[in-house]
Amino acid sequence: MEKSLGYLGILATPKQSNPPFSREAFYRFLSKEGMKTGLPVYVFLPEGVDIQKKTVTGYRYLPQQGSWELKKFPLPSIVYDCLWGRRKYRTQLKWLKAQANVTFLNHFLRNKITTYKSLVQDEVLASFLPPTKQVTSMNVIKEMLQVHGEVVIKPIQSTSGKGVMKITSNQTTHQAEGRDLKNNIFRKRFENKEALLKWIGNLPRVKRLVQPYLDLSSPEGSPFDIRVLVQKDSKGEWVETGRALRSGTTSGLTSNLCGGGRATTVAPFLESMFNEEQRMEIERQISAIGEKLPSYIESKHGRMVELGLDIGVDRKGKVWIIEVNSRPGRNSFKRIENGTKYKTALSSPIKYAHYLLEKKQKADGQVP
Ligand SMILES: Nc1ncnc2c1ncn2[C@@H]1O[C@H](COP(=O)(O)OP(=O)(O)O)[C@@H](O)[C@H]1O
Ligand SMILES: [Mg+2]
Incomplete structure (x- = not known):
């Protein structure tokens, strides 16, 4: 095992590939940058954290070979947390964050x-x-629509624009347009406000927020x-x-x-x-x-x-x-x-x- 002089551990997101994590090119860049400046950089996955032995199994980039070597390391002194899909790994994350000698470089905004x-x-x-409310019931949307006439609803989790929709309801028009959760652009018109609200009520169940539509x-x-x-x-x-x-x-x-x-x-x-x-x-x-x-x-x-x-x-x-x-x-x-x-x-x-x-x-x- 490496003697600990302190290193940066990148907590990566598992991926079915070789090496088995996402953003390989970025981490390779960070590893090389670390080498140049005297800071070892290793990539590890949540499954690689051994709570009993207080070690991590991770990947070290070998520039000569152009490949990643699997190795056991002591706990990282600094963690760059890049893990998506965190719920599965709650135990490892909680434990790692509780270690006094492990410092997290970054934390996440939940939603x-x-x-x-x-x-x-x-x-x-x-x-x-912009005034923002979580959609806890259809009334929240109704009230916002009453005040603003045009609103945007979107998932409270970051989605790269997926599921971001503009809802319009006035004397003449009742419609929804924007992107569905699969990122397809759509526009849908309705007979009346009730039909529009019914359609919104039947959307896939993800937590959403509502805010006025801004002409951006x-x-x-x-x-x-x-x-x-x-x-x-x-x-x-x-x-x-x-x-x-x-x-x-x-x-x-x-x-x-x-x-x-x-x-x-x-x-x-x-x-x-x-x-x-x-x-x-x-x-x-x-x-x-x-x-x-x-x-x-x-x-x-x-x-x-x-x-x-x-x-x-x-x-x-x-x-x-x-x-x-x-x-x-x-x-x-x-x-x-x-x-x-x-x-x-x-x-x-x-x-x-x-x-x-x-x-x-x-x-x-x-x-x-
Ligand atoms: N209230 C709004 N009014 C008009 N356009 C909006 C509004 N909110 C978001 N948008 C548009 O949708 C895009 C995505 O919204 P954003 O809140 O950044 O969510 P995410 O990027 O996580 O999907 C924004 O970059 C903007 O172009
Ligand atoms: Mg955004």
Whole structure:
């Protein structure tokens, strides 16, 4: 077994492949980045945690061979938690989190409702939030429809745009449109409000929230949002890595890349919609959110290493916080600014892990 000098353990999601985990290329990159900077990086799966022996069986990347070697390691000093489908592994997770010598680099936001409830307590952040309610009964939707005429319902779990629907009910129109849970675009019209509500009531049982529909589209009718990636740097401070504009298809409601959206730079897009003064104000407000929100959310939900903020801008130029992702994708940054932001986006977790490890060693008295 390796002698423990401290290492970063990536808790990965199991996958039926070789090696048996998802995001292999990303973890390979992190392993190489770790090697360059003197921080060993190993990948492990929840099944690899041995509670009795206090060890983990994991994978070490061998650059010469270009392959992963299965090995037994002591417990990681730092864990980068990238595990999806956590319910099955509650025992291992709880145990690992309870180990005094294991530090988690990041925690997860449970769902959109718990995040909303935290954010809305802060006066400044609350001013950017659309009123949001969990759909505990059809009455919640009815009431929202009465006030706003058009609402959006969406699953409280992050879904890359799946199941996000706009519901309209007024004198002349009763309809639902958006994406179903399989990501197909649909539009359905109904005779009256009752038929519409009945249809909603029969949707697959997932927990949903409802909020007013915001016109977050360009004059051409493409929905768009701004993805802001904020990450911890090597001093443990939050910095904005970059922002990218994502725009969806004109026939759709969502701007997620998985739904066929495209990523471009922000300024030219906003310039085509707003005058210079408005654009500067929008960008300034987005910066303010990026500076305030991360440490605030950490104070409520535990340490984080990166957050993806989905920011909407309506036709009047009002800025909205649409979603906070604690496991953000990085693909929006691949093609913009020659991919320079993408490299920073990928390597950030290693930098913050270094910082945490040094802090830990100082606290343990290993370093004078
Ligand atoms: N209230 C809303 N009004 C208009 N469009 C919305 C609203 N909420 C979400 N959207 C659109 O749907 C997309 C996905 O919603 P989001 O809350 O980010 O959920 P997820 O990405 O987890 O599916 C957003 O990026 C935005 O384009
Ligand atoms: Mg989103």
